[in-house]
Amino acid sequence: NAGVTQTPKFQVLKTGQSMTLQCAQDMNHNSMYWYRQDPGMGLRLIYYSASEGTTDKGEVPNGYNVSRLNKREFSLRLESAAPSQTSVYFCASSDTGIRPNQPQHFGDGTRLSIL
Amino acid sequence: DAKTTQPPSMDCAEGRAANLPCNHSTISGNEYVYWYRQIHSQGPQYIIHGLKNNETNEMASLIITEDRKSSTLILPHATLRDTAVYYCIVRGSNDYKLSFGAGTTVTVRA
Numbered sequence: 629n630a631g632v633t634q635t636p637k638f639q640v641l642k643t644g645q646s647m648t649l650q651c652a653q654d655m656n657h658n659s660m661y662w663y664r665q666d667p668g669m670g671l672r673l674i675y676y677s678a679s680e681g682t683t684d685k686g687e688v689p690n691g692y693n694v695s696r697l698n699k700r701e702f703s704l705r706l707e708s709a710a711p712s713q714t715s716v717y718f719c720a721s722s723d724t725g726i727r728p729n730q731p732q733h734f735g736d737g738t739r740l741s742i743l
Numbered sequence: 744d745a746k747t748t749q750p751p752s753m754d755c756a757e758g759r760a761a762n763l764p765c766n767h768s769t770i771s772g773n774e775y776v777y778w779y780r781q782i783h784s785q786g787p788q789y790i791i792h793g794l795k796n797n798e799t800n801e802m803a804s805l806i807i808t809e810d811r812k813s814s815t816l817i818l819p820h821a822t823l824r825d826t827a828v829y830y831c832i833v834r835g836s837n838d839y840k841l842s843f844g845a846g847t848t849v850t851v852r853a
Contacts, residue, residue, distance in 0.1 A: 632786075659839070670830070670843030671787070678839065686840055718786050729775050729794075729836055734786035 630654050632735035634719050640741045641709045649704040649738050651719030659724045660702035661686075661732060662694060664715040671718060677702055678724065709742045716740070746770070746833040752848040755825075761818040763847055765831030768812040774835045776807060778816045779843075780827040787830070787843070790816065821851045 635650045653660065658679045663671040663686075673686030677696040691713060693705045702721075706713060716739050720732040748766040755761040767776060777792040791798055791805045793814075798805040804817040818825055830846040 661839070670845065671841065673840040676839050684839075720786075729792065729834070731777060731789040731792055732841060733789060736786045737784075 632719055632721055632733055634717075634735040634738050636738060637736070638739045640743065641706075642743055643710060645709050647706050647709060647740075649717055649719075649740075650701070651703065651735060652701045653721040653733075654700065655721060655723070655733065656699070657721035657723045657733075658699070659722045660696065661720040661722075662692075662702070662704045663718045663720065664688065665718060665737075666715050674704065711742050714740060714742045746842065747831045747844055749829075749831050749844065749847045751845065752850070755818075755821045755849060755851050757823060757851055757853050758820055761821040761825065761849060761851070763816040763818075763829050763831075763849065764813065765816070766813045767831070767833045770811050770833050771835070774833045776805065776814050777832040777834055777841065778803070778805065779830045779832065779841070781830070781846075782824075782827040790829075823851050823853065825849065826851045
């Protein structure tokens with residue numbers, strides 16, 4: 629059972645380049661999330677998708693776009709990368725169907741450096 | 744707006760129980776207490792959550808005080824692999840985000 633899979637695991641970009649981070653889950657979860665974690669800080673929510681076909685902004689959405697491709701996949705795109713977007717990006721999913729307050733399950737992250 | 748307060752660090756001896764405290768004095772009636780941990784360079788790992796009753800699973804036990812203003816995560820037999828940052832998070836039923844604070848850095852020593 630793979631859970632939440634993120635690709636790539638590492639990436640180095642130049643300022644101004646674009647890139648899409650991929651996330652897929654195999655737990656049939658309704659909701660998916662993108663967070664970023666900067667050194668010494670907690671995770672901050674970038675965007676989330678409560679269900680297939682919907683997306684909403686989180687705390688720090690500027691500079692990012694997302695696509696909920698289908699129930700399994702939720703991608704995060706940086707259109708014009710900036711050094712301030714150097715971070716570790718985590719994708720998560722949760723089952724928000726009938727049972728409330730189900731926990732979020734995380735992938736192992738994409739470590740992104742922008743020069 | 745910090746909803747939880749945890750000690751910054753604690754040590755634990757291998758094989759002993761680790762008791763991790765968390766204060767959440769402003770918790771409201773529909774908010775759950777969640778515990779996650781993050782081992783270096785990995786994604787956060789869900790441990791346990793609860794509303795008001797004590798909870799136990801294969802990883803840990805969660806003890807919530809009767810007034811719900813504080814809780815304790817218990818790792819019954821700590822191993823070296825339990826060394827991690829542990830996060831106590833309060834989350835309402837309508838909240839989509841998890842607000843991670845600084846957490847408690849737990850070091851298990853042989």
